[in-house]
Amino acid sequence: MERKVAIYCRVSTQQQTTDRQKEELLRFVSDNQWNVEEENIFVDVISGFKKGEVRPCYSRMIEQVEQGNIDTILFSEFSRLARNATDLLNQVTFFKEYGVEMYFQKQNLWLKHDGSDLGSTIMLHVLAVMSSYEIELFSERSLSGKITKVQNGHGGGxxxxxxxxxxxxxxxxxxxxxxxxxxxxxxxxxxxxxxxxxxxxxxxxxxxxxxxxxxxxxxxxxxxxxxxxxxxxxxxxxxxxxxxxxxxxxxxxxxxRRKIVYYKPDPTNPVPVDKRTNREIIYEYSEHVEALxxxxxxLYQRVQNKLSNAHYNKNNAVKHDNLLKHLMKCGECSSNFSVGKSVDTAKNYVGGERTYKCYGRVNRKDKPQTCKNGAEVRQWKMDGLVLQLSLQMFAQIDIESSNSQRIEKLNTEISEKECIVQSKRDILQNAEGEYRKALKRLSRIDDEIADELILAAKTEYDEVKRKLNDEIVNLSREIISNKVIINNLEKLNANPLLKDRMNEIRDDKLLVKTMINEYVETVYVYRIHKYWLLVIVCYKGGEEMWGTIKSARYKKDEMFFDPLLCKYGVEFQAWLLNNTEKCFSYDKETHTISYNGNSEIYLEFQKGTYDYTAFDEMVKRTEWIGSFPFFDFEKEGEKKNFSKNMDIQPINNEINWQRHNDLLLERLTRGKH
Structure with a gap:
């Protein structure tokens, strides 16, 4: 009776080959003058270390065994069947129950199904244990070789x-x-x-x-x-x-920075390597190699910071548009800020329900409060202050050169997006061509299966077409948006007057967001006083501006309004200080500000350390106090005139903040900074 022979080969990765196993076993078949059909040569690319892992070809071989189509299986060695002694013996028992004989070429061992080869069975148990031990020993030797290579300056993976x-x-x-x-x-x-x-x-x-x-x-x-x-x-x-x-x-x-860690090998552990805990470290290698x-x-740190923020804000889908959330940090606890709805819905000058809130203040069952001094402030206030500080900062930089660089960058993005659009159109055209070929081929077949295949092809093509068209539309919108921004920046560069240029920025919501994202690195918020917050805006060019904002209601003498001067409504008292010289420093533990006296701008200030009240008095006494109007980014333009019905004195006789804002611009544009 002719044998029904099968060959089983296995390798661990796509990069390995079963050629040697297959060739040697086929030679063994030829030497014994047997015959093996091509469909009875089973090859898996799978790791033998992972318990329970699916081996497709091995499963097909099992089906053939159960159907009685195979009576002899050839393996190159024990580890091709299993790398654990217990699993190996269980698999051998299974095959014996179905009357299958097995041959392991490396061990030169035959296992008969009738139990007549007691010596072979005993030998199997001994060799199975030895094989497991050999695998562990090989893993340790292999690891030792890798460590030696790294120590000798070679690659470690x-x-x-x-x-x-x-x-x-x-x-x-x-x-x-x-x-x-x-x-x-x-x-x-x-x-x-x-x-x-x-x-x-x-x-x-x-x-x-x-x-x-x-x-x-x-x-x-x-x-x-x-x-x-x-x-x-x-x-x-x-x-x-x-x-x-x-x-x-x-x-x-x-x-x-090369960092390589080698763990103690555990080849019989069924748990995947990436899910194992408390693994024993055998060797750690760490070295800085400048040549690499x-x-x-x-640049690496900038990317890490962005990755950290992206991870923190992974589920940051916000229903309401906002200007600053992604830039804000609590100076007290280093938390990010969330956006939310204030419980106070009073319809007055501090109206508007949207707020920025230190995430450390959030107190839930799953997230206890970690920050007592963290701020919660209306978006109108914070957006208005940061925008005013930023417009003041723009007085110090060559905004025309900066905008030209931004325009160049946007043009590059447009070219890249247009290239992507063309690529997707090519893919869509190819998909349409394949779809038409499939229709032509299937239309020649007149049966129900052809109809089903035609329907399936149409469904697949329609889905590909829909997805690609959506992507093309979205990219086209981004291209148009970039072209609009370029147009705005070119208009700003064409306007030589700084104040007019600043007003153009404030009046354009899209341009405001563009400029804030282009120049602002981080906005830090500290509680310097029970009612007042210190806002430090750090810019990507190294500049730094300081401002203050009240977390409570403003008093009437802290507000300023004149129909002729206040184009954007009521303005509110604030410090508008340039700290690019790093002449000011803040201690959050003592809530004090230190001035080192080394400033070419604030010549009237006295060197020393001040609490909020004392420093505020000096700012006002030296006429460096400023003001800012609210800015509602989410609903920009809807509430600009809300101040007209307010009972506010036209001008505060003691301090004309509008004049001081103009004075600050004049001082900053004299070439000192």
């Missing part, structure tokens, strides 16, 4: 990171990928999302990290004279994904 390569067993920078890494970091730091970067790279046909790894592996097989491995996916169609960028952005290797640096420490 980190050479596989995008941007690096192995050169004579040393990790070095890959010159073909270095600029792509740097560009990705710069784009993310400049405001691109991971999805945006992937879209740009894919539209420019930049090979993804996995493509480069596979191509390198293919070249290595060619050099060794091995056949080109066939993959179940199209290598040329692998795209950049946000997960690839996420791994890149968290990798300190790009600033030259691709980006600067500053």
């Amino acid at each position: 980190d050479e596989r990171a995008f941007g690096y390569m192995n050169d004579n067993k040393k990790i070095v920078i890959n010159p073909d990928e270095r600029d792509i890494v740097k560009r990705a970091f710069e784009m993310y730091a400049d405001g691109y999302s991971s999805i945006d970067i992937c879209e740009v790279f894919n539209s420019e046909n930049i090979p993804s990290p996995y493509v480069n790894r596979l191509n390198s592996f293919i070249e290595m097989r060619k050099r060794k004279g091995l056949d080109v491995k066939q993959y179940k996916f199209d290598i040329g169609n692998l795209k950049w994904r946000p997960s690839s960028l996420n791994r890149m952005f968290h990798n300190e290797l790009y600033v030259g 640096r691709i980006i600067s420490d500053e």
Whole structure:
């Protein structure tokens, strides 16, 4: 009776090959003058360490065994069947119950199904235990070899990171990928999302990290004279994904810091490696190698800060538009700010229900309060103050040059988005072509199955078409939005008068958001007094402006309104101080401000340390007090005239804050800063 022979091969990764296993077992079949059908050669690419992991081909072989279509199975060694002694013995018992004989070539061991080979059975138990021990010993030896390589300056796996390569067993920078890494970091730091970067790279046909790894592996097989491995996916169609960028952005290797950790191997542990806890560390390697640096420490830190904020605000979908939430930090507890609705709905000059609130103040069952001094302030107030401080700051910078740089950047974004749009249109055209080919092919078949296939093809095409059209529409809107911003910035550059230019910014909601996002780095909020908050606005160019805002109702003598002077309604008392010289410092523990006397602007101030009241008196006495109008970003334009019906004195005779705002601009534009 002719044997019904099957061959089973297994490798752990796509990069490994079953060629050797298969060839040796086929030679064994030929030597014994047996025959094995191609469909009875089962090959899995799966790790034998993971208990319960699905092995598709192994499962198909089991089905054939249960149907009586196989009576002999050939394995290259025990570990191809299982890498755990207990599992191995259980699998052997299963096959014996179905009358299947097994042969393990490496161990040169036959296992008969009738139990007549007692010696072989005993040998199986002994070898199974020895095989498990050999696997553990091999893992330890392999780890020892890896540690020795790292100690000798060779790669420790980190050479596989995008941007690096192995050169004579040393990790070095890959010159073909270095600029792509740097560009990705710069784009993310400049405001691109991971999805945006992937879209740009894919539209420019930049090979993804996995493509480069596979191509390198293919070249290595060619050099060794091995056949080109066939993959179940199209290598040329692998795209950049946000997960690839996420791994890149968290990798300190790009600033030259190599960190490698080796854990004690535990090959029989069924728990996946990434889910194991309390793993024993065998060896840690940490070294700074300047030759491996691709980006600067500053750029890396900017990306880490953005990643941290993105993680914190992962579920930050906000129903109401706001200007500053993403920029605000509590100076007391370092928490971000949330936006919400105030319990006070009084319809007066502090009306408007939307607020910015220190997240540390939130007190729930799942999140106890962690900040007692954190602020909660109306958005109208905070937006108005920060906008006024920012407009004052613009007096110090070459706004025309800065806007020109912004215009250049926006034009680059437009070009990139137009390239992505064209790429998606090409994909849509190809999809339409494939759909028409499928219809033509299936229309020749006259049966119900063809109708079902036609319907399925149409459904798939319609979904692809809908998705691509939506993406094209959204990108087109972004292109138009960028062109509008460019138009606004060009108009500002055409206006030589600073005050008129500042008014143009304030009157355009989109331009306000553009300028705030372009220049402001962080807005810190401290509680300097029971009723007053100190707001420190840090700008990306290193400038710093200080202001104050009242967290309670303003008194009438703290407000200013004149129909001829106050174009934007009531203005409210505030410090508007330039601290770019770093002449002021704030101590949040003592709630005091120190002035070092080294300022070319505040020559009238006396050197010393002040509490809020004393410093406020000095600001007013030296006529440096300023004011700001409310700015409702969410409903900009709807409440500009709310101050006309208010009972406020036209001008405060003691302090004309509007005059001092103009004076501040004059002082700042004299060339001192």
